Amino acid sequence: MKTYITNKVLIALGTICFVLAGLDIAIGHHGSFGIDALPFFYCLFGFVIYVALIFAAKALRRLILRPEDYYGRNAIDAEPAQRPEADNV
Amino acid sequence: MDAAFALIAGHANYWLVVILMMIGLYVAIARGNLVKKIVGLNLFQTSVFMLYISMGKVEGGTAPILTGLPATVYSNPLPHVLILTAIVVGISTTALALALVVRIREAYGTIEEDEILEIERDVGSKS
């Protein structure tokens, strides 16, 4: 299956991140609490939290995912797709 | 003993009124026939008339018609007058009630309350 996140995109993103991390060394940043003044704090925080969030959400889904007609056949989630360009969507 | 006697005899009019009142109310409650209910109602009202009238009696008083004699003791005429009015009200009530009973009889073919309720419930559950 075709994906939009091609190697090129990955490399581009990686490069930007590399540059940003480099700037952290070159310019440095200040922090309010000490821990956030550490080098690469924001880089690591962003990456780790994102991954953790996704895994936590996937675990959550195991618990709470139900079929669309769980709340009844007439619930809004179980309604069939609307006719495109209908006014009352 | 005397006291008990006084309680009964001294208030004889009240006792009569109360008994009559109870009979009237009982008829109104217990009888399913609409006309009999009205009779009960009449008894009930009449008992009240008697309460008023007996109330107006003054010991040793005469009928409240001016005699011209200075020492005459009159019974109190006011309750009597009031009761005249109340009697008129009572008659109107009875007349209206009887008229209604006639109409009910035309509409339902019966004047027994339980039969009428039966018919009405059938209508109610159908509609």
Place this chain on the structure above:
Amino acid sequence: MLQALLHQLPVLQIVLPLVAAPIVAAFGGNGRGWMIAFATSLIAFAVAATLFAEVLDGSVISYHLGGWAPPIGIEYRVDILNAFVLVIVSGVSAICLLYARASIAAEVEEKNHAFFYATFLLCMTGLLGVTITGDAFNLFVFLEISSLSGYALISAGAKRDRRALTAAYNYLVMGTIGATFFVIGLGLLYMLTGTLNMADLAARLTGYGDSRTLRMGFAFIFVGIALKLAMFPLHLWLPNAYTFAPSAVSSFLSATATKVAVYALLRILFTVFGFDSAFEANVLRLIVLPLAIVAIFVASFVAIFAEDLKRMLAWSSIAQIGYMLIGIALLSHEGLMATVIHLFNHAVAKAALFMVAGAFMLRAGTTSIPDLRGIARDMPWTSAAFVLAGLSLVGVPLTVGFISKWYLVQAALTQNLWPVALLVVLSSLLTLTYVWRITETIYMREAPAGVRRSEAPLSMLIPTWIFTGLSLYFGIDAGLTSMAASRAANALLGASNLFWQ
């Protein structure tokens, strides 16, 4: 000349409709009856409004019937409270008569119209009389005039449904017992005091102190009036009577008859008994308050499940009377204000709602709720009036209903009766439920296919909207009602010497 006429206003208030009634009965054929009745009610309203304006400053007009001075002669006594009720009764009569023309033409047989309007005028005479008189026995007579003509008016619904007859009969039996109880109580008071003038009674009763006869008299009078005002569980006559009466009559009686009874209760409780006895407080606190609360909930539930619009409105009346009784039972200035304002609110809103029911009856031929599906499409103005008047019944802000509930809740809270306050607020949800149920049916449901109903005639729409407009107008500009209510409450409490004041 004019001045002389002005002095006769109190008696004119009664005599005009009383004299007009036989005229209507005799010459009222071909629609003339309606004309005369309507004109009379308009004049009566003008008289009531003039009286109201005169006593607005708190003064009292005392009129001696036939020139006989009270306490022997009969006195008509107008103060701000009963002038307010007079305005309500005569105003509602006029507007209901305006409405009645089209509605009665459809619901009552042509040959009976003259008698119908004559009876209507008599009923109005009775209600006005109860309100204006200062004599307790006279009050009974007027009460019976209004009740008897009321039974006849209700039975006029027999053309549509014969159950109107049994409803009228039941009401008659109950009403007569109630009135007789009232007379018994009055007799006992007369035995004690030898007077029947209310002001005089009040003055003498304070001198007599407590006695068994007094208490017994109070109990009889209280039960008698409670029956007339349909206090739960003495309400059993009301649902059928209001359901099967012609719509104009339902509208008229629901707006006036029970209100006048509430007024009579206020008069007796506060003016005559003067309210200095613990036993009255007992009765109010231990009987009226709980029964009123039960009434609100039970009657609201019945209204929620009702299948017929008029029956729903009738049960809702029983619930609304509960609010007025709570206001009385709280025995405070704010509570009485709530009662008086609610009196007005309910008169106006319920009259409008019954008029809407009548319009539906006229155009759709039924008031059965399932049959009214989608009727808002065909009768938008009537339906909109229902929603607005319904909101006033619920007590939504910007309607009169909110103001009376506000005072009621305040009154309950100042006495730390917060469960009562809470129940009052909760019960509004029930009211909302049954109003909403109708709104949903008439607006959201598909109309039955092929059914087309035209909008109600203007002669019915205008009265409906007058009432609806009033309940909105006085909800926003609450000055007049709350001022009148406040002064009325003052007058009532001032007449009595509440022991905790």
Place this chain on the structure above:
Amino acid sequence: MSDLATPALIYFAAALVTPFIRWHIARAIFLLSVPLVALATFAFAQYGAYSNLPFFELHLTLFRLDALSYVFALVFSLAAFLSLLYAWHIRDRLEQVSSLLYAGAAIGAVFAADLVTLFVFWEGTAIASVFLIWARRTEGAYHTGLRYLAIQVGSGLLLLVGIILNYQDTGSIAFEHMELGSLATWLIFLAFGIKCAFPLLNNWLQDAYPAATLTGTVTLSAFTTKLAVYALARGFAGTEILIYIGAAMTLFPVFFAAIENNLRRVLAYSLNNQLGFMVVGIGIGTPLALDGTVAHAFAHVIYKGLLFMSVGAVLYRTGTDKASELGGLWKSMPLTMMFCIVGALSISAFPLFSGFIAKSLIVSASADTGHFIVWLVLLAASVGVLEHAGIKIPYSMFFGHDRGLKVKEAPFHMLLAMGLAAALCILVGVWPQQLYALLPYPVDYAPYTTDHVLTQLQLLFFAGLAFAVLIRTGRYPVELRGVNLDIDWLYRRFLPNLFSRLSSAIRALWQAAARFAAGRTDRALVLLFRAHGPHGLIARAWPTSSMVLWIAVLLGITLVLSYL
């Protein structure tokens, strides 16, 4: 009569007229003019209280213009204009009228200087807005609307009780700062909290917003919750508990949003998360934090509206808003995609976009006041925002799996509305001083420092990198059809089940005890109905004898009580 001046009246008057304009283009133009006219009435007015309406023993003030109410009314007017422009094609008068009433009520509430007026408009927003859901005219929408209405009206009732109690306590109905402590203030706080979708009170939002019409959702997203933010800011600024409530609000929706399939519901969770930032700001209560809250509310209304518009445009063209059915639309709807990405960048707080210059104030304020944990939570929540609103929304609609959908670009008026909103996002992001000048307190804050820009970019890009890596390794969650349970499970499944279990248990007991098998009792209401229904014990016609008996009973009780 009395002084009823408030800009809300213009909306209400227009709502009265709207149904009678027959030609729909004329109606649409008329609608568009309403927010502008209303805006003109207060945009250039001096601050102050303008109306004084005696209302029995109280005095109502319908129109109070100060810095706080000005900003909110301004952004509400903009939102009303944009959503009406977006809804240009709508011919349904019900929806148009309720949009006007809803916007009017929200603006009226913002200008209310006393609690009674606030209450009236508060309930007004509830009642007017539910028609935006019902305008969808399906059974599901009807039931969802009822749930929404019950909760919203419930919030109003709590508010009313709170107001009455507060009046008892203080003798005042003025809407000013309050201290939590009495029952009255707690009730008011709770009422605000429900409308603000506090954790556990939040679910009406996720339940209702995806159920409205596509244009209705855009309108809904602007007013109700921001009104609650306004009310909290006015009444409870600096209340400490709000900091923690807000922090929880920023975090928990993030997980739900990540796995939600319905894109409008994703945005509803995201809305919840954004409200969290504002609530934190209110809780901190320093001038910087409050400015941040107001600025964020302003920016948020615009970019969240923009995102809802882009999802709505896709829904309009494809007929669905479910991620599992969408993808690859960038070719057919390039402009919508562009605007959507502007919204996504704004909400993720990329520098040069409006979210950045607003959210930074709140995050900085939390750091300044030394709330370390809260600060960390906000930072983590920012990553979450990027995940579901910044990446998932545009990615799943315009990229993701190409479903081969062949559709047209969104209609012109939608593009115009989105373009205006996008332009606003960028304008505010690039020139924040214009927005800062409107804020209640003077702002001495420079968002564009090297430090700040750099750390923000690091945070966002590394999170983006994580996304790319997860996608490539196949660990990013696939979009699945289905519903995810939330608090609404309690009242949509658990309680009904419990009731039916209970009632069947009661039925079993009842039958065993009385051997009284009479009809079905599978609903709790049936017992009630049996007593009160048309043929129930209480409701049916009674013979006169029983009535008379009641009279006797009551007389007896009265006599007994009289002799006590």
